[in-house]
Amino acid sequence: MIDIRISNCNKNYGSLRVLKDINLEIERGEFIVLLGPSGCGKSTLLHIVAGLDRLSSGAIEIGGRDVTDVEPKDRDIAMVFQSYALYPTMSVRSNMEFGLRMRGKPMAEIRPLVEDKARMLHIDHLLDRRPSQLSGGQRQRVAIGRALVRDPKVFLFDEPLSNLDAKLRASMRTEIKKLHQSLGTTAIYVTHDQLEAMTLATRMVVMKAGEIQQVGKPEEVYHRPVNLFVADFLGNPGMNFMKGRLRLEGGRVSADVGAATIPLDGYAFDTSPTDGQAVMVGLRPESVQPSTGGEPFALTLKPTLIEHTGSDNLVVLAMGSEEIVGKFPSDMLPKLGEPVAVGFDLSRLSVFDAQTERRI
Amino acid sequence: MSTSTDAMPRPARSGWLTPRRAKAILKRVVLYLLLAIVAFFFAGPLYILLSTSFKTMPEIQAGGLMFLPHEPTAQAWVTAWGEACIGITCGGLKGYFGNSMMMAVPAVLISVMIGAINGYALAKWPFPGARFVFAALVAGNFVPFQVVLAPVSVTLRTLGLFGSVEGLILIHVIYGIPITTMLFRNFFLSVPNDLIKAARIDGAGFFWIFFRIVLPLSPSVIVVALILQFTGIWNDFLFAVSFSNPSSAPMTVALNNLVNSNFGVKEYNVHMAATVIAAAPTLILYILLGRYFLRGMTAGAVKG
Known part of the structure; x- marks a missing residue:
């Protein structure tokens, strides 16, 4: 069942096109x-779904109802902001009650609701404090609580964790995920943090310059990026790209990347390859591993730099005139300048046309 | 004996008056001197006003302007408040004080309220042409009073408000809107937009957000607006003398008539008492709200 439908949505500020013909359908319960x-x-799109920004053309549907010209308060949504946006002169309790009181719910019903949600978020002991007396993490809990008590059809999150420190961010991320699993409410979450996107999303939407690049499950977007931008944007360290040309010989396809010829027999082409086609061959660092001898494709390469991250060693390997990064286990420590055998997991390859930058 | 003292190294000039210290003290002295002069400049006239107002006429005529009264008496105050002749009536200032209150209080409240709502709309609810409206309002601050005297006079006559307290209220409200709007608009710019958005999603409308969320954040700017407007309206003379009649004249006009009357002996003690009465409300307002005023003037300057 479609919960939110965004059709042909455009947003212009003067001559600046912020959103270009966005189409997106969101199922009930998706994150x-x-x-x-x-x-x-991405934030503009969220604000348009919320009704805080008007779109220049197109339509928004929520729960099967056209809400394009409907005020935010009548869209049955709740939003959590990066800046928390708690009402500074009100207590935590009043902050959480505000939305329900605006809707004319009797106080006798509001109180237990607020207290229930406060307990759920472990902020029940803070109810009589002012926002200024709370820490960042507590404030964001209150902001989430304020959204929860409304029991809306859709939750909107606008970079809610970006103001928190790394550790708190990780624990809040887990909590938001748990909340969504237990409530099952449809949610749209804006972030520039790919780790948040990968861990929280049931489907993710990668955007660039007002256009949707790819929509899909996190692992799908990660392993089968549709173009160079998505491939490059996701992953840390980023994907290795090797410039080369396709070669078609006797029904077999391979990519000549200068220092080596990579067989593409197992690669599922989206479009039919042509001989001599200029391509970028992409492979994520975790698919570049020390050889165990069993791989169908291995090379002997010279390490030029090693970075220890604790859990892994990132090894920069010279490959012709280019360099690629391999993610080695932390107990595999090659010596600088001494060639090592490196195995390539070719099932994880991505090949892009060098001109169109699209996956082929 | 002398040899031993010579052998002892004389301690370096470690006295309390090092050159550095002397310079600091000199700076202090100059600073206090300047402050004293400025304080004298402002407090001196007030002292003379007060001391003269408690003197009797013979004592004033004997000279000694700077001395305290020999036999302090409040008679001049009683006369100024209830008996002095202003124009052809001899009822003192009390009626005019009432006029001023009847004029200033509503005019201040209305102009501050409208300015706050205008400023809120301009700062937080951008509409097409908002910048032009704001620019026009700012320009309104620079229209000299003299320029509008004739048109306002015609307008008030047409409305049937000429010579009434209501007419003065109207013109002061209109003249107050540009400055209060500017004041509030600039303050409200610092209120985070996310607050407004959150409240809109929560279901609050334009006025709910204004009264429940924005205004509670703004006591300091409200006080600034109140003081500025009250001082300006209470002390206004030009509009008051142009658009009032003897029964609706505010304090400033009455005081002028009292002091400048050409009949009989000039009763300086009564004039002084009358002047203090005329200045008292603004003085009291400053004393009561002054600290909020100072806070309001610097608010936003330090807080990032």
């Missing part, structure tokens, strides 16, 4: 993450 670099229009 959609909008991901992209700053200025890609």
Whole structure:
């Protein structure tokens, strides 16, 4: 069942096109993450779904109802902001009650609701404090609580964790995930943090310059990026790209990347390859591993730099005139300048056309 | 004996008056001197006003302007408040004080209220042409009073408000809107937009957000607006003398008539008492709300 339908949505500020013909359908209960670099229009799209920004053309449907011209308060949504946006002169309790009181719910019904949700978020002991007396993490809990008590059809999150420190961010992320699993409410979540996107999303939407690049399950977007931008944007360290040309010989396809010829027999082409086609061959660092001898494709390469991350060793390997990064286990420590045998997991390859930058 | 003292190294000039210290003290002295002069400049006239108002006429005529009264008496105050002749009536200032209150209090409240709502709309609810409206309002601050005297006079006559307290209220409200709007608009710019958005999603409308969320954040700017407007309206003379008649004249006009009357002996003690009465409300307002005023003027300057 479709819960939110965004059709042909455009947003212009003067001559600046912030959103270009966005189409997106969101099923009930999905957790959609909008991901992209700053200025890609992801926040604008969220604000348009909320009704805080008007779209220049197109339509928004929530729960089967056209809400394009409906005020935010009548869209049955709740939103959590990066800045928390708690009402500074009100107590935590009043903050959480505000939305329900605006809707004319009697106080006798509001009180137990607020207390129940406060207990759920472990902020029941803070109810009589002012927002200024709370820590960042507590404030964001209150902001989430304020959204929860309304029991809306859709939750909107606008980079809710970006103001928190790394450790708190990780624990709040887990909590948001748990909340969504227990409530099952449709959610749209905007972030520029790919780790948040990968862990929270049931489907993620990668955006760039006002356009949707790819929509899909996190692992699908991660392993089968549709173009160079998505491939490059996701992953840390980033994907290795090797410039080369396709070679078609006797029904077999391979990519000549200068230092080596990579067989593409197992690669599922989206479009039929042509001989001599200029391509970028992409492979994530975790698919570049020390050889165990069993791989169908291995090379002997010279390490030029090693970075220890604790859990892994990132090994920079010279490959012709280019360099690629391999993610080695922490107990595998090659010596600088001494060639090592490196195995390539070719089932994880991505091949892009060098001109169109699209996956082929 | 002398040899031993010579052998002892004389301690370096470690006295309390090092050159550095002397310079600091000199700075202090100059600073206090300047402050004293400025304080004298402002407090001196007030002292003379007060001391003269408690003197009798013979004592004033004997000279000694700077001395305290020999036999303090409140008679001049009683006369100024209830008996002095202003124009052809001899009822003192009390009626005019009432006029001023009847004029200033509503005019201040209305102009501050409208300015707050205007400023809120301009800062937080951008509409097409908002910048032009704001620019026009700012320009309104620079229209000299003299320019509008004739048109306002015609307008008030047409409305049937000429010579009434209500007419003065109207013109002061209109003249107050540009400055109060500017004041509030600039303050409200610092209120985070996310607050407004959150409240809109929570279901609050324009006025609910204004009264429940924005205004409670703004006591300091409200006080600034109140003081500025009250001082301006209470002390206004030009509009008051142009658009009032003897029964609706505010304090400033009455005081002028009292002091400048050409009949009989000039009763300086009564004039002084009358002047203090005329200045008292603004003085009291400053004393009561002054600290909020100072806080309001610097608010936003330090808080990031």
